[in-house]
Amino acid sequence: MPRTVPEVHTDLVLEPRDVHFDWTGLPLHWIPDEPFATHTINVLHLLLPEGERWFVEVFKEALPLVRDEQLREEVLGFVGQEAIHAEAHQQVLDHLLAQGLDPRPYVRQIAWLFQRVLGPKPRLTARRRRENVIERVAFVAAIEHFTAFLGNWALNSPGLDRAGADPTMLDLLRWHGAEEVEHRSVAFDLLVHLDPGYLRRVRGMLLGGPLLVHLWVRGVRFLLAADPSLDGRVQPSWKAAWHVARRGMLPDPVQSLRSGIRYLKPGYHPTQEGSSAQALSYLAGSPAARAAAGAH
Numbered sequence: 001m002p003r004t005v006p007e008v009h010t011d012l013v014l015e016p017r018d019v020h021f022d023w024t025g026l027p028l029h030w031i032p033d034e035p036f037a038t039h040t041i042n043v044l045h046l047l048l049p050e051g052e053r054w055f056v057e058v059f060k061e062a063l064p065l066v067r068d069e070q071l072r073e074e075v076l077g078f079v080g081q082e083a084i085h086a087e088a089h090q091q092v093l094d095h096l097l098a099q100g101l102d103p104r105p106y107v108r109q110i111a112w113l114f115q116r117v118l119g120p121k122p123r124l125t126a127r128r129r130r131e132n133v134i135e136r137v138a139f140v141a142a143i144e145h146f147t148a149f150l151g152n153w154a155l156n157s158p159g160l161d162r163a164g165a166d167p168t169m170l171d172l173l174r175w176h177g178a179e180e181v182e183h184r185s186v187a188f189d190l191l192v193h194l195d196p197g198y199l200r201r202v203r204g205m206l207l208g209g210p211l212l213v214h215l216w217v218r219g220v221r222f223l224l225a226a227d228p229s230l231d232g233r234v235q236p237s238w239k240a241a242w243h244v245a246r247r248g249m250l251p252d253p254v255q256s257l258r259s260g261i262r263y264l265k266p267g268y269h270p271t272q273e274g275s276s277a278q279a280l281s282y283l284a285g286s287p288a289a290r291a292a293a294g295a296h
Contacts, residue, residue: 014077014183016084019175019288021168023095028229030166035227035234036220037163037249040241041173043219044150045092046106051143052086054114055079055187058136061120062190065130071193078186081179088172100228106219113215134194138204141187142263145205145270146212148184149259150251151177152274155282159248175286181279184270202264209260 031038056079066072093103118139121132154177160170191201220236227234244250262268283289 014074014081014186016077016080017175017179017283017289017292018084019088019286019292021088021091021172021288023091023168026092026095026166026168028096028099028101028227030169031160031249032164034163034244034249035224035230036236036240037244039223039227040216040220040244040250042092042096042223043216044173045089045096046103046219046223047110047215049086049090049093050107050110050114052082052089054118055082055140055144056086057120058133058140059190061133062137062194065133065194066190068193071189074183074186075190078183081183085176085179088176092169092172101223101226103223103226106222110215134191134200135204137187137191137194138200139208141191141201142204142208143212144180144184144187145263145273146209146256146259147180148270148273149256151180151184151279153177153251155181155274155278157248163247163249165249171286171288174282175288178279178282178286181274182276182283184273188270198266205260205263 029035029038031041059075059079059082063072063075066075093107096103118136121129124132154173160173191204217236224230224234224236225232238253241250242253245252259273262272
């Protein structure tokens, strides 16, 4: 079945919001008495600073290939938002280090992956360099699908409120999640603009999806082992993840898998995920976003 190439959304205006968070009062287990749930979500802080800086560099490389002015503006807005996301999560890493949990060994591995393995290849011919850029855009589009899924979950996760999660961390997760929902179509639309075929999109997901799961599992294991307050007492397991997800503190693993499968449908477009109206509504009321807006 042929896939309909989506048109760029003419009403999308992406605004980087220069938000700041005060982490001085953040407890190590910001979901009270739930170290497994806390650290499973904390993997975001390990992956996103290096990952989103890599997104920014890939999109900057892709920008000269864009021939649509509206899409070009969306890509620039995306780059601005992702750069701020990276710094917001970096601040949480600095706070973890101050509390005695050293994230740097894992983060160094993530940096090596994005900078060396997935980084630019300057010695390629011009044609192969262009193909390499588009291949990495496909990778970004696949990962952005899951960040939009996670963002939508964060906006609709009352289980975290019921568990008494730290309000500043909740605002970070929901502010970031809302912006992921807001710009959920940009990477996909850029990929379609550069390569309207189906094969590259599938390849991006078949490579990116399993890699993301692998990195997340390793991140949970690392954080639980590195947490100085646990002394190895909490061991990660899929059973524990399922139990915590059923209580609403983590995304449902089955829904996560179904989300990845949706991406592979020929007629798929990211506008089928989440609600822009809900995302913008949260951003209008987010304490951090409102403070950033008031500072300008």
